[in-house]
Amino acid sequence: MEKIDYRAIIKFLTKQGKSVATIMDEMSSVYGDSCPGKTMVYKWHSLFKKGRESLEDDPRPGRSIVVTTPELIQNVEKLVLDDARLKKKQLAEMVGVSDTTIFKIMHDHLGMTKVSPRWVP
Known part of the structure; x- marks a missing residue:
């Protein structure tokens, strides 16, 4: 139950x-x-x-979970292809996700690595 x-x-x-x-x-x-x-x-x-009607748990504070969507991946890819010198932190601020999420998108989804000061496929 x-x-x-x-x-x-x-x-x-x-x-x-x-x-x-x-x-x-x-x-x-x-x-x-x-x-x-x-x-x-x-x-x-x-x-x-006390009058509560809902049976559900209250939402908990904290950072929300970001789902890596195809749109997010395409957005990051476009930004990087437009300017390969962008830093993870800059990309993260531009798309509204964490540095770690940017790294995972770049590495796992786009197959890019950092070579010198540029991201390359």
């Missing part, structure tokens, strides 16, 4: 006015060892009592 399914059960029982202990007892009797722990049940019970 998925964690979102457990949250739906916790939400339903919370809306019925059940306590954390009662919810734990009911879930343990049905799901046994696979049911979530008391801390998790208490957390979601509290959130649902």
Whole structure:
């Protein structure tokens, strides 16, 4: 059973006015060892009592994951072919990705290596 399914059960029982202990007892009797722990049940019970409706996790802060799309690869290739003296950092700022992503595109996707101060295929 998925964690979102457990949250739906916790939400339903919370809306019925059940306590954390009662919810734990009911879930343990049905799901046994696979049911979530008391801390998790208490957390979601509290959130649902405060009016939360969503069963999904809140988005976490941090750097978003950049997917290397064909458009991104073409954009980087065009920039490099226009000016082979661009540095990774400059390319990264121009297209809005990290230096590491630029290196992976240049090396893995375009098969380019740094020779002297130029990128060459």
